Amino acid sequence: MTDMTTPPSAPPRTSTHIKITAETVDFWYGDNHALRDVTLSMGKGKVTALIGPSGCGKSTFLRCLNRMNETIPGTRMTGTVRLDDRDIYNGFGDVSQLRTRVGMVFQKSNPFPKSIFDNVAYGLRVNGIKDRQIITHAVEDTLKKAFLWDEVKDKLSHSAYMLSGGQQQRLCIARALAVRPEVLLMDEPASALDPISTTKIEDLIAELKGSYTIIIVTHNMQQAGRVSDKTAFFYEGKMVEAGETTQIFTNPQEKRTEDYITGRFG
Amino acid sequence: MGNGTTVLATEQINQVLNNIGDRKKSQGIIPKSLTLLSVLLIAAILAVILGNIFLGGIGVISWEFISQSPAHGLEEGGIFPAIFGTVALVFLMVIAVVPIGVLTAIYLHEYTRPDSMITRAIRISINNLAGVPSIVFGLFGLGFFISFVGGFLDSVFVIADDRPYWGQPAIIWASLTLALLTLPVVIVSTEEALRAIPRELREASYALGATKLQTILRIIIPQALPGILTGGILAVSRGAGEVAPILFTGAAYYLPYLPTQLNHQFMELGYHVYILATQAPDIDKTKPILYGTVLTLLVLTFLLNFTAIFIRSRMRSRRVAD
Amino acid sequence: MTDSNQGTLPFKPKSKLFEGIGSGIIRVSAFTALIGIFLIFVFIFKEAIPIFTSEAVQETASLDKMVFKQEFREGRDPLWSWAPNSRQPKFSLMPLVLGSIKAAVIAMLFAVPLAVGAAIYSSEFASKRWREFIKPIIEILAGIPSVVLGFFALIVMATVFREVFGFTYRLNAFVAGVALGLAVIPIVFTVAEDAMTSIPQSLRQAALAVGANKWQVSMTMVLPAALPGIAAGVVLGFGRAIGETMIVLMASGNAPLTTASLFDSIRTMSATIASEMGEVVVGSTHYNVLFFIGTLLFIFTFIINLGGDLILRRIKERIQGKVT
Numbered sequence: 001m002t003d004m005t006t007p008p009s010a011p012p013r014t015s016t017h018i019k020i021t022a023e024t025v026d027f028w029y030g031d032n033h034a035l036r037d038v039t040l041s042m043g044k045g046k047v048t049a050l051i052g053p054s055g056c057g058k059s060t061f062l063r064c065l066n067r068m069n070e071t072i073p074g075t076r077m078t079g080t081v082r083l084d085d086r087d088i089y090n091g092f093g094d095v096s097q098l099r100t101r102v103g104m105v106f107q108k109s110n111p112f113p114k115s116i117f118d119n120v121a122y123g124l125r126v127n128g129i130k131d132r133q134i135i136t137h138a139v140e141d142t143l144k145k146a147f148l149w150d151e152v153k154d155k156l157s158h159s160a161y162m163l164s165g166g167q168q169q170r171l172c173i174a175r176a177l178a179v180r181p182e183v184l185l186m187d188e189p190a191s192a193l194d195p196i197s198t199t200k201i202e203d204l205i206a207e208l209k210g211s212y213t214i215i216i217v218t219h220n221m222q223q224a225g226r227v228s229d230k231t232a233f234f235y236e237g238k239m240v241e242a243g244e245t246t247q248i249f250t251n252p253q254e255k256r257t258e259d260y261i262t263g264r265f266g
Numbered sequence: 267m268g269n270g271t272t273v274l275a276t277e278q279i280n281q282v283l284n285n286i287g288d289r290k291k292s293q294g295i296i297p298k299s300l301t302l303l304s305v306l307l308i309a310a311i312l313a314v315i316l317g318n319i320f321l322g323g324i325g326v327i328s329w330e331f332i333s334q335s336p337a338h339g340l341e342e343g344g345i346f347p348a349i350f351g352t353v354a355l356v357f358l359m360v361i362a363v364v365p366i367g368v369l370t371a372i373y374l375h376e377y378t379r380p381d382s383m384i385t386r387a388i389r390i391s392i393n394n395l396a397g398v399p400s401i402v403f404g405l406f407g408l409g410f411f412i413s414f415v416g417g418f419l420d421s422v423f424v425i426a427d428d429r430p431y432w433g434q435p436a437i438i439w440a441s442l443t444l445a446l447l448t449l450p451v452v453i454v455s456t457e458e459a460l461r462a463i464p465r466e467l468r469e470a471s472y473a474l475g476a477t478k479l480q481t482i483l484r485i486i487i488p489q490a491l492p493g494i495l496t497g498g499i500l501a502v503s504r505g506a507g508e509v510a511p512i513l514f515t516g517a518a519y520y521l522p523y524l525p526t527q528l529n530h531q532f533m534e535l536g537y538h539v540y541i542l543a544t545q546a547p548d549i550d551k552t553k554p555i556l557y558g559t560v561l562t563l564l565v566l567t568f569l570l571n572f573t574a575i576f577i578r579s580r581m582r583s584r585r586v587a588d
Numbered sequence: 589m590t591d592s593n594q595g596t597l598p599f600k601p602k603s604k605l606f607e608g609i610g611s612g613i614i615r616v617s618a619f620t621a622l623i624g625i626f627l628i629f630v631f632i633f634k635e636a637i638p639i640f641t642s643e644a645v646q647e648t649a650s651l652d653k654m655v656f657k658q659e660f661r662e663g664r665d666p667l668w669s670w671a672p673n674s675r676q677p678k679f680s681l682m683p684l685v686l687g688s689i690k691a692a693v694i695a696m697l698f699a700v701p702l703a704v705g706a707a708i709y710s711s712e713f714a715s716k717r718w719r720e721f722i723k724p725i726i727e728i729l730a731g732i733p734s735v736v737l738g739f740f741a742l743i744v745m746a747t748v749f750r751e752v753f754g755f756t757y758r759l760n761a762f763v764a765g766v767a768l769g770l771a772v773i774p775i776v777f778t779v780a781e782d783a784m785t786s787i788p789q790s791l792r793q794a795a796l797a798v799g800a801n802k803w804q805v806s807m808t809m810v811l812p813a814a815l816p817g818i819a820a821g822v823v824l825g826f827g828r829a830i831g832e833t834m835i836v837l838m839a840s841g842n843a844p845l846t847t848a849s850l851f852d853s854i855r856t857m858s859a860t861i862a863s864e865m866g867e868v869v870v871g872s873t874h875y876n877v878l879f880f881i882g883t884l885l886f887i888f889t890f891i892i893n894l895g896g897d898l899i900l901r902r903i904k905e906r907i908q909g910k911v912t
Binding site for chain 2 (some may be wrong): 620621632634718732806824866
């Protein structure tokens with residue numbers, strides 16, 4: 001049996017511990033220069049947290065990684081982003097192929113107005129899987145991975161809106177996991193949730209770590225400290241400092257990082 | 267694989283799922299072209315209708331056509347009385363509908379909370395008023411304005427001894443019927459304008475000690491004027507095209523005089539089209555005049571609509587610029 | 589500024605009376621729509637009441653006589669017949685109801701695919717420039733007075749259709765229905781397009797993020813989510829088609845037949861009122877029945893509008909209230 005995470009057409013990997021690298025990325029919303037010369041690598045199977053004050057570009061950077069920014073008209077990006085040494089612009093057949101490998105969870109839970117089952121199955125169906133047996137198997141498998149199976153197994157045909165806010169967000173995570181991505185982008189996934197639901201999301205991140213490369217944008221410094229292996233601090237469109245989370249939080253090299261972490265601004 | 271009856275091994279399933287991104291996806295050419303086709307079809311139908319009317323009518327339009335009265339059993343002459351009647355009709359209608367529509371919009375927007383029972387009841391009424399069939403408005407004009415109001419006026423002020431003076435089809439009743447029909451148009455348009463007025467403007471006025479009514483009269487209404495104008499024009503355009511409500515509230519087949527009093531009957535362009543198209547003894551003889559009348563009516567309503575759309579889009583872009 | 593001892597300006601005291609009268613006028617005006625819709629019902633239903641109360645009227649126009657087949661001559665088959673001016677007046681509403689339904693159904697069959705298709709294209713696929721082309725087209729179509737559509741159906745379409753399809757009747761349900769469809773397209777388009785464009789951007793992005801491409805988002809997420817809204821548009825369009833008068837009056841042939849064919853002449857409820865109210869004797873049975881038809885039209889469209897409104901409000905609450 002071959003290594004199933006590597007499609008036959010993919011070039012051989014040169015680095016085994018780096019999953020995504022961004023090099024000299026600049027980004028514009030119209031005339032607004034939102035990202036300046038950002039270079040950052042994110043480790044395979046690790047959790048990388050992106051922190052910084054509002055408007056610092058951390059979400060914009062996250063959305064560059066699965067080319068989601070392209071859906072906003074009038075935007076422009078330069079620089080390169082590589083997933084396993086494959087350029088995300090040239091290395092994939094089309095953008096939807098990239099997005100099945102790089103999944104995304106949004107700030108506010110946004111389940112489709114469909115049943116719980118159909119929410120999870122959606123990604124499979126749009127990617128051309130019609131076999132009911134595979135879909136049923138995959139939905140159950142995914143909901144178990146998202147630790148939601150026990151809560152919803154008896155109401156799979158109910159509307160996703162019947163779920164609580166925290167459950168909805170975990171359903172959105174399951175929805176992203178269903179197409180078996182290698183990377184999971186999370187844009188402040190718990191910012192709209194109560195503390196208990198937040199804990200559940202954080203526990204889930206801890207479980208998923210290892211199998212998935214996770215990049216999480218967060219406002220919550222404690223959360224970054226709890227869940228991440230590596231932290232990158234963004235300020236005014238620039239990546240100021242990146243390093244091991246413990247190092248960033250205990251011994252930041254940059255003054256601005258220290259000021260932000262100690263709560264002097266932001 | 268792919269045979270639904272055989273049970274797939276987990277490994278086979280994983281094989282499929284792990285390479286999910288590499289599967290071919292349809293590019294949706296069929297839905298795109300089908301929906302584009304419906305756009306093109308609608309555009310083509312519209313072009314045929316407008317082209318046919320334009321080509322059929324343009325040769326007929328002349329100064330004589332719009333300035334003379336019909337002659338020889340409507341087979342010759344012009345349509346001046348119908349144009350005059352239409353203008354008089356919508357003029358009276360506007361006088362009635364614009365103040366009431368504007369005041370209603372002001373009430374809904376400035377005086378009540380959006381979720382109060384009264385507001386909701388009024389809103390439901392406005393929505394339903396917009397959906398009542400126009401022929402039902404005609405029945406209402408007959409039953410309420412002519413029989414009830416007109417009959418009442420006749421019983422109070424005896425003007426002519428035996429003939430009804432108010433209790434008969436007349437331009438005033440037709441225009442009031444149309445005013446009720448076009449009321450939602452004015453309200454909706456005015457409300458859109460009111461919504462665009464920034465809150466600070468109202469507060470600034472109150473802060474200077476102006477009362478609510480002063481604020482409405484001096485700040486809000488002048489600011490909302492383009493929206494009110496738009497609503498008025500759209501109402502005119504709608505009113506000028508409606509025939510069913512005036513069928514039995516005052517429109518006349520042919521009149522030797524122009525309506526100069528409120529209780530006169532009147533000729534009207536839309537009604538004239540209906541008469542020429544359905545009642546003419548020899549349709550081939552009346553056809554040119556028919557086309558000319560239709561073209562006149564269309565040009566009139568389109569000019570009004572375009573003006574309204576123009577004012578509205580300027581109003582909207584100004585709001586965006588702010 | 590003569591009075592300077594306390595630094596106050598000589599303002600006129602504000603008139604309470606003026607303020608009171610002004611807001612009074614505003615309040616009273618605001619109830620015009622409410623009172624209007626109430627009066628419409630009262631004054632139309634009032635003239636239809638004899639059908640329920642007067643024995644003389646019920647002799648020819650009781651509810652069951654208007655609904656069920658009647659035996660007008662001994663030995664003949666009972667039938668539905670609308671012949672108010674014959675020596676033995678017949679007031680069966682069935683030919684008229686059937687005519688209205690036939691015309692409206694044809695109108696919907698013609699208009700819904702075109703309007704929904706155009707709405708999908710405009711909301712999902714069109715470039716900005718295309719959209720600026722589509723919107724005015726719909727607005728122009730909506731601005732054509734129905735009497736002009738009736739004229740076009742009567743003078744042009746009827747002749748062309750007979751040549752092409754070889755109809756027996758030049759004016760028939762099909763011609764009227766297609767012309768009626770043109771009047772319905774703008775309503776269905778506007779409501780359907782609004783339903784699709786109001787699907788939140790966050791849902792579209794979520795679908796893109798699991799690897800759907802743009803058209804898949806439209807077809808598998810937006811369209812199903814907007815379906816109730818599109819349905820509301822269709823319902824409102826149907827209401828308009830049933831109530832519309834001038835088009836059917838001019839293009840349907842106005843023969844109160846009860847055949848199943850879509851290519852026979854028909855007579856609709858609305859056109860019956862329009863063509864007969866002018867000559868009817870005020871207070872006669874025929875007069876009462878025409879107002880009764882008006883009452884039916886009013887109630888039908890009232891329910892349709894209320895229902896359509898309710899659906900639209902519920903979707904807005906569901907999609908935008910809970911998710912965004």
